[in-house]
Amino acid sequence: MPPTASSSSVSAPNAAAAGVVNLGDLRVNRLGYGAMRITGKGVWGPPANRDAALRTLRRAVELGVNFIDTADSYGPYISEDLIAEALHPYPKGLVIATKGGWERVGPGQWVHNASPKHLEEAVDGSLRRLKLDRIDVYQLHVPDPAVSFTASIETLARLREQGKIRHVALSNCALEYVERARAIVPIVSVQNRYSFADREWDFVLDHCEKHGIAFIPWAPLGQVREAHQILDQIASQLSASPLQVALAWLLRRSPVMLPIPGTSSPEHVEENIAAASLQVPDETFHRLLDFNPPPASLR
Numbered sequence: 001m002p003p004t005a006s007s008s009s010v011s012a013p014n015a016a017a018a019g020v021v022n023l024g025d026l027r028v029n030r031l032g033y034g035a036m037r038i039t040g041k042g043v044w045g046p047p048a049n050r051d052a053a054l055r056t057l058r059r060a061v062e063l064g065v066n067f068i069d070t071a072d073s074y075g076p077y078i079s080e081d082l083i084a085e086a087l088h089p090y091p092k093g094l095v096i097a098t099k100g101g102w103e104r105v106g107p108g109q110w111v112h113n114a115s116p117k118h119l120e121e122a123v124d125g126s127l128r129r130l131k132l133d134r135i136d137v138y139q140l141h142v143p144d145p146a147v148s149f150t151a152s153i154e155t156l157a158r159l160r161e162q163g164k165i166r167h168v169a170l171s172n173c174a175l176e177y178v179e180r181a182r183a184i185v186p187i188v189s190v191q192n193r194y195s196f197a198d199r200e201w202d203f204v205l206d207h208c209e210k211h212g213i214a215f216i217p218w219a220p221l222g223q224v225r226e227a228h229q230i231l232d233q234i235a236s237q238l239s240a241s242p243l244q245v246a247l248a249w250l251l252r253r254s255p256v257m258l259p260i261p262g263t264s265s266p267e268h269v270e271e272n273i274a275a276a277s278l279q280v281p282d283e284t285f286h287r288l289l290d291f292n293p294p295p296a297s298l299r
Contacts, residue, residue: 015064018251018276021214021258023067023137024167024188028095030251031276032067033060033269034218034262035079042107043074047264050082057086059266061094063273069191069216069260071099071141072126073110080129088131097137097189098126099171101144101152114144116155123159138165139191140181142172149177150184157185171216175204182211189214189258196249196288197222205254214258220246224293234288240278247275249288 018030038053040046047053060068070079080098087094100122101114119140126135138156143149156168170181171191181187190208192201194217208215221228221243231242238245243261250259261272280288 013063013270013274013276015060015066015273015276017064019255021256022188022212023095023097023169023214024186026095026136026167026188028067028093028258029064029276030258031065031247031273032069032216032258032260033057033065034260035068035070035083036074037262037264038082039075039078040107044104044107045075046078047082049264052266053082053264054086055266056264056269057083060269060273061087061091063270064276065273066091066093067095067097067258067260069097071102071139072122072129073099073102073104073141076104077125077129080126084129084131095136096130096132097139097169098130098135099139099141100126101141112142112144112146114140114142114147114149114152116151119152119155120159123156123164127164134163134166136166137169137188138167139169139171139189140173143177149180153181153184160185175207178204178207178213187213189216191216191218193217193219194250195220195222195227195246196253197224197227197291197293205256209254209256213256215254215256216258216260217250218260220250220259220261222246222293226293227291230288230291234284238278238280238284240275241271243272244275244278245280245284247272248278248280249285251276252280252285253289 015029015031021030103111103113159165167188168185169189205215235242235245250257
Protein backbone atom coordinates (compact mmCIF):
# COMPACT_ATOMS: atom_id res chain seq x y z
CA MET A 1 0.00 0.00 0.00
CA PRO A 2 1.40 3.43 -0.87
CA PRO A 3 2.00 5.90 1.95
CA THR A 4 -0.86 8.20 2.86
CA ALA A 5 -0.97 11.98 2.94
CA SER A 6 1.01 12.47 6.17
CA SER A 7 2.01 10.63 9.30
CA SER A 8 -0.53 12.57 11.36
CA SER A 9 -3.39 11.78 8.96
CA VAL A 10 -2.56 8.06 9.14
CA SER A 11 -3.22 8.03 12.89
CA ALA A 12 -6.41 10.04 12.89
CA PRO A 13 -7.86 11.08 9.53
CA ASN A 14 -11.16 12.88 9.73
CA ALA A 15 -13.71 13.71 7.05
CA ALA A 16 -14.34 17.08 8.70
CA ALA A 17 -11.02 18.30 7.28
CA ALA A 18 -12.73 18.46 3.87
CA GLY A 19 -15.12 21.17 5.03
CA VAL A 20 -18.90 21.03 4.73
CA VAL A 21 -21.59 21.19 2.07
CA ASN A 22 -25.34 21.75 2.31
CA LEU A 23 -28.03 19.31 1.26
CA GLY A 24 -31.05 21.56 1.60
CA ASP A 25 -31.33 22.23 5.33
CA LEU A 26 -28.80 19.49 6.12
CA ARG A 27 -25.06 20.10 6.45
CA VAL A 28 -22.55 17.27 6.06
CA ASN A 29 -18.80 16.85 5.91
CA ARG A 30 -17.64 17.09 2.32
CA LEU A 31 -16.12 13.61 2.15
CA GLY A 32 -18.72 10.84 2.42
CA TYR A 33 -18.82 7.09 1.97
CA GLY A 34 -20.34 5.12 -0.91
CA ALA A 35 -21.81 1.81 0.22
CA MET A 36 -21.94 -0.05 -3.10
CA ARG A 37 -18.80 -2.08 -2.52
CA ILE A 38 -19.95 -3.72 0.69
CA THR A 39 -22.04 -6.10 -1.42
CA GLY A 40 -20.88 -9.17 -3.36
CA LYS A 41 -19.19 -9.42 -6.75
CA GLY A 42 -21.11 -7.64 -9.46
CA VAL A 43 -22.88 -5.60 -6.75
CA TRP A 44 -24.89 -8.76 -6.16
CA GLY A 45 -25.56 -10.74 -3.00
CA PRO A 46 -23.83 -10.54 0.38
CA PRO A 47 -20.19 -9.49 0.82
CA ALA A 48 -17.45 -12.11 0.96
CA ASN A 49 -16.57 -10.83 4.44
CA ARG A 50 -19.65 -9.57 6.28
CA ASP A 51 -17.73 -8.65 9.42
CA ALA A 52 -15.31 -6.49 7.44
CA ALA A 53 -18.21 -4.71 5.74
CA LEU A 54 -19.80 -3.89 9.08
CA ARG A 55 -16.49 -2.72 10.54
CA THR A 56 -15.90 -0.53 7.49
CA LEU A 57 -19.21 1.25 7.94
CA ARG A 58 -18.57 1.83 11.63
CA ARG A 59 -15.01 3.00 11.03
CA ALA A 60 -16.15 5.52 8.41
CA VAL A 61 -18.54 7.11 10.90
CA GLU A 62 -15.88 7.07 13.63
CA LEU A 63 -13.65 9.07 11.29
CA GLY A 64 -16.16 11.85 10.76
CA VAL A 65 -18.17 10.61 7.80
CA ASN A 66 -21.76 11.79 8.26
CA PHE A 67 -23.00 11.18 4.71
CA ILE A 68 -23.49 7.64 3.43
CA ASP A 69 -24.72 6.95 -0.09
CA THR A 70 -26.45 3.69 -1.01
CA ALA A 71 -29.27 2.32 -3.21
CA ASP A 72 -31.90 -0.41 -3.01
CA SER A 73 -30.29 -2.00 -6.10
CA TYR A 74 -26.97 -2.59 -4.31
CA GLY A 75 -27.26 -6.27 -3.54
CA PRO A 76 -30.15 -5.76 -4.14
CA TYR A 77 -31.12 -4.58 -0.67
CA ILE A 78 -27.93 -5.92 0.96
CA SER A 79 -26.22 -2.54 1.33
CA GLU A 80 -29.21 -0.96 3.07
CA ASP A 81 -29.55 -3.97 5.39
CA LEU A 82 -25.88 -3.79 6.37
CA ILE A 83 -26.02 -0.05 7.03
CA ALA A 84 -28.86 -0.56 9.49
CA GLU A 85 -27.17 -3.55 11.11
CA ALA A 86 -23.91 -1.67 11.57
CA LEU A 87 -25.14 1.77 12.57
CA HIS A 88 -28.72 1.73 13.87
CA PRO A 89 -29.66 3.50 16.09
CA TYR A 90 -27.96 6.15 14.00
CA PRO A 91 -25.73 8.81 15.53
CA LYS A 92 -27.09 12.34 15.49
CA GLY A 93 -26.32 14.15 12.26
CA LEU A 94 -25.74 11.07 10.10
CA VAL A 95 -27.39 11.52 6.69
CA ILE A 96 -28.19 8.41 4.67
CA ALA A 97 -28.99 8.92 1.01
CA THR A 98 -30.47 6.07 -0.99
CA LYS A 99 -31.81 5.62 -4.52
CA GLY A 100 -34.56 3.90 -6.47
CA GLY A 101 -35.46 3.39 -10.10
CA TRP A 102 -33.23 0.48 -11.04
CA GLU A 103 -34.07 -3.18 -10.46
CA ARG A 104 -31.67 -6.13 -10.43
CA VAL A 105 -32.02 -9.47 -12.21
CA GLY A 106 -28.49 -10.77 -11.71
CA PRO A 107 -24.82 -9.87 -11.07
CA GLY A 108 -23.84 -6.79 -13.04
CA GLN A 109 -27.34 -6.51 -14.53
CA TRP A 110 -29.54 -3.43 -14.09
CA VAL A 111 -33.07 -2.88 -15.37
CA HIS A 112 -34.90 0.46 -15.53
CA ASN A 113 -38.08 0.86 -13.49
CA ALA A 114 -38.93 4.38 -12.38
CA SER A 115 -42.68 3.96 -12.61
CA PRO A 116 -44.71 5.70 -9.90
CA LYS A 117 -45.84 2.34 -8.50
CA HIS A 118 -42.31 0.98 -8.29
CA LEU A 119 -40.90 4.16 -6.73
CA GLU A 120 -43.60 4.14 -4.05
CA GLU A 121 -42.77 0.51 -3.23
CA ALA A 122 -39.04 1.23 -3.35
CA VAL A 123 -39.28 4.10 -0.87
CA ASP A 124 -41.32 1.98 1.53
CA GLY A 125 -38.79 -0.85 1.21
CA SER A 126 -35.84 1.44 1.89
CA LEU A 127 -37.58 2.94 4.92
CA ARG A 128 -38.11 -0.56 6.29
CA ARG A 129 -34.60 -1.86 5.63
CA LEU A 130 -32.86 1.28 6.89
CA LYS A 131 -35.17 1.44 9.93
CA LEU A 132 -36.06 5.04 9.24
CA ASP A 133 -39.25 7.05 9.54
CA ARG A 134 -38.04 9.40 6.82
CA ILE A 135 -35.26 9.18 4.23
CA ASP A 136 -33.10 12.31 4.38
CA VAL A 137 -32.07 12.27 0.71
CA TYR A 138 -33.79 10.08 -1.89
CA GLN A 139 -32.33 9.99 -5.39
CA LEU A 140 -33.90 8.91 -8.65
CA HIS A 141 -31.19 6.45 -9.65
CA VAL A 142 -31.51 7.13 -13.38
CA PRO A 143 -34.22 8.49 -15.68
CA ASP A 144 -36.30 5.66 -17.16
CA PRO A 145 -36.68 5.97 -20.95
CA ALA A 146 -39.97 4.04 -20.79
CA VAL A 147 -41.54 6.21 -18.09
CA SER A 148 -42.40 9.90 -18.03
CA PHE A 149 -39.63 11.69 -16.16
CA THR A 150 -42.21 14.16 -14.90
CA ALA A 151 -44.29 11.31 -13.47
CA SER A 152 -41.23 9.89 -11.67
CA ILE A 153 -40.33 13.24 -10.10
CA GLU A 154 -43.94 14.07 -9.22
CA THR A 155 -44.09 10.74 -7.38
CA LEU A 156 -41.03 11.62 -5.31
CA ALA A 157 -42.44 15.10 -4.68
CA ARG A 158 -45.67 13.53 -3.41
CA LEU A 159 -43.73 11.16 -1.14
CA ARG A 160 -41.87 14.20 0.17
CA GLU A 161 -45.17 15.88 0.97
CA GLN A 162 -46.25 12.72 2.79
CA GLY A 163 -43.15 12.92 4.99
CA LYS A 164 -41.46 9.77 3.71
CA ILE A 165 -38.68 11.76 2.02
CA ARG A 166 -36.98 14.86 3.39
CA HIS A 167 -35.16 15.89 0.20
CA VAL A 168 -35.30 14.77 -3.44
CA ALA A 169 -32.14 14.29 -5.49
CA LEU A 170 -31.00 13.00 -8.88
CA SER A 171 -28.41 10.61 -10.24
CA ASN A 172 -27.01 9.82 -13.70
CA CYS A 173 -28.80 12.62 -15.47
CA ALA A 174 -28.20 15.45 -17.92
CA LEU A 175 -28.74 19.14 -17.22
CA GLU A 176 -32.12 19.05 -18.97
CA TYR A 177 -33.42 16.64 -16.33
CA VAL A 178 -32.01 18.71 -13.48
CA GLU A 179 -33.86 21.77 -14.72
CA ARG A 180 -37.08 19.84 -15.35
CA ALA A 181 -36.95 18.30 -11.88
CA ARG A 182 -36.29 21.65 -10.19
CA ALA A 183 -39.46 23.02 -11.77
CA ILE A 184 -41.39 20.38 -9.79
CA VAL A 185 -39.53 20.00 -6.49
CA PRO A 186 -36.32 21.34 -4.89
CA ILE A 187 -33.29 19.20 -5.81
CA VAL A 188 -30.49 19.04 -3.24
CA SER A 189 -27.87 16.96 -5.08
CA VAL A 190 -26.90 15.43 -8.40
CA GLN A 191 -24.75 12.30 -8.60
CA ASN A 192 -22.92 11.76 -11.91
CA ARG A 193 -19.71 10.10 -13.08
CA TYR A 194 -16.89 12.63 -12.73
CA SER A 195 -13.14 12.81 -12.27
CA PHE A 196 -10.21 14.97 -13.38
CA ALA A 197 -9.98 12.74 -16.46
CA ASP A 198 -13.70 12.50 -17.17
CA ARG A 199 -15.39 15.88 -17.08
CA GLU A 200 -18.30 15.30 -19.43
CA TRP A 201 -20.60 16.73 -16.77
CA ASP A 202 -18.66 19.93 -16.09
CA PHE A 203 -21.65 22.01 -17.15
CA VAL A 204 -23.90 20.12 -14.72
CA LEU A 205 -21.37 20.73 -11.95
CA ASP A 206 -21.27 24.43 -12.85
CA HIS A 207 -25.09 24.56 -12.72
CA CYS A 208 -25.06 22.88 -9.31
CA GLU A 209 -22.46 25.30 -7.99
CA LYS A 210 -24.47 28.28 -9.25
CA HIS A 211 -27.64 27.07 -7.53
CA GLY A 212 -26.17 25.65 -4.31
CA ILE A 213 -26.81 22.01 -5.24
CA ALA A 214 -24.34 19.39 -4.00
CA PHE A 215 -22.55 17.43 -6.74
CA ILE A 216 -21.69 13.81 -5.88
CA PRO A 217 -19.03 12.35 -8.21
CA TRP A 218 -18.61 8.64 -8.81
CA ALA A 219 -15.66 6.87 -10.50
CA PRO A 220 -13.13 9.43 -9.13
CA LEU A 221 -10.11 7.64 -10.63
CA GLY A 222 -11.20 8.09 -14.23
CA GLN A 223 -11.58 5.38 -16.83
CA VAL A 224 -8.39 5.50 -18.93
CA ARG A 225 -4.89 4.10 -18.44
CA GLU A 226 -3.23 7.48 -18.92
CA ALA A 227 -5.22 8.90 -16.00
CA HIS A 228 -3.89 6.22 -13.69
CA GLN A 229 -0.35 6.83 -14.88
CA ILE A 230 -0.43 10.54 -14.11
CA LEU A 231 -2.04 9.87 -10.72
CA ASP A 232 0.73 7.40 -9.88
CA GLN A 233 3.36 10.02 -10.69
CA ILE A 234 1.73 12.75 -8.61
CA ALA A 235 0.95 10.38 -5.73
CA SER A 236 4.62 9.49 -5.49
CA GLN A 237 5.58 13.17 -5.39
CA LEU A 238 3.03 13.94 -2.66
CA SER A 239 3.62 10.78 -0.60
CA ALA A 240 -0.03 9.88 -1.07
CA SER A 241 -2.08 7.20 -2.79
CA PRO A 242 -3.50 7.76 -6.29
CA LEU A 243 -7.05 7.73 -4.97
CA GLN A 244 -6.17 10.30 -2.32
CA VAL A 245 -4.83 12.60 -5.04
CA ALA A 246 -7.97 12.11 -7.14
CA LEU A 247 -10.22 12.83 -4.17
CA ALA A 248 -8.22 15.86 -3.02
CA TRP A 249 -8.42 17.27 -6.56
CA LEU A 250 -12.20 16.84 -6.55
CA LEU A 251 -12.51 18.61 -3.21
CA ARG A 252 -10.55 21.57 -4.57
CA ARG A 253 -12.43 21.60 -7.89
CA SER A 254 -15.68 22.92 -6.39
CA PRO A 255 -17.11 23.84 -2.98
CA VAL A 256 -20.27 21.83 -3.75
CA MET A 257 -18.31 18.65 -4.51
CA LEU A 258 -19.17 15.72 -2.21
CA PRO A 259 -17.01 12.69 -3.07
CA ILE A 260 -18.16 9.29 -1.79
CA PRO A 261 -15.24 6.83 -2.12
CA GLY A 262 -16.30 3.28 -1.41
CA THR A 263 -14.48 0.26 -0.05
CA SER A 264 -15.19 -2.89 1.96
CA SER A 265 -11.97 -2.55 3.98
CA PRO A 266 -11.63 -0.65 7.27
CA GLU A 267 -7.98 0.06 6.43
CA HIS A 268 -8.85 1.48 3.04
CA VAL A 269 -11.60 3.67 4.44
CA GLU A 270 -8.99 5.28 6.70
CA GLU A 271 -6.70 5.82 3.71
CA ASN A 272 -9.53 7.36 1.68
CA ILE A 273 -10.61 9.73 4.44
CA ALA A 274 -7.03 10.93 4.85
CA ALA A 275 -7.54 12.64 1.47
CA ALA A 276 -9.63 15.25 3.30
CA SER A 277 -6.46 16.85 4.61
CA LEU A 278 -4.26 16.37 1.54
CA GLN A 279 -3.25 19.70 0.02
CA VAL A 280 -2.96 19.71 -3.77
CA PRO A 281 -0.42 22.33 -4.95
CA ASP A 282 -1.57 24.85 -7.55
CA GLU A 283 0.66 23.38 -10.26
CA THR A 284 -0.65 19.88 -9.60
CA PHE A 285 -4.27 21.01 -9.56
CA HIS A 286 -3.93 22.74 -12.93
CA ARG A 287 -1.96 19.84 -14.40
CA LEU A 288 -4.87 17.55 -13.65
CA LEU A 289 -7.41 20.17 -14.68
CA ASP A 290 -5.70 20.43 -18.07
CA PHE A 291 -5.36 16.68 -18.54
CA ASN A 292 -6.74 15.68 -21.92
CA PRO A 293 -6.93 11.90 -22.47
CA PRO A 294 -6.47 10.62 -26.01
CA PRO A 295 -9.52 9.69 -28.08
CA ALA A 296 -10.95 6.26 -27.31
CA SER A 297 -9.85 4.98 -30.72
CA LEU A 298 -6.20 5.63 -29.79
CA ARG A 299 -6.23 4.04 -26.35
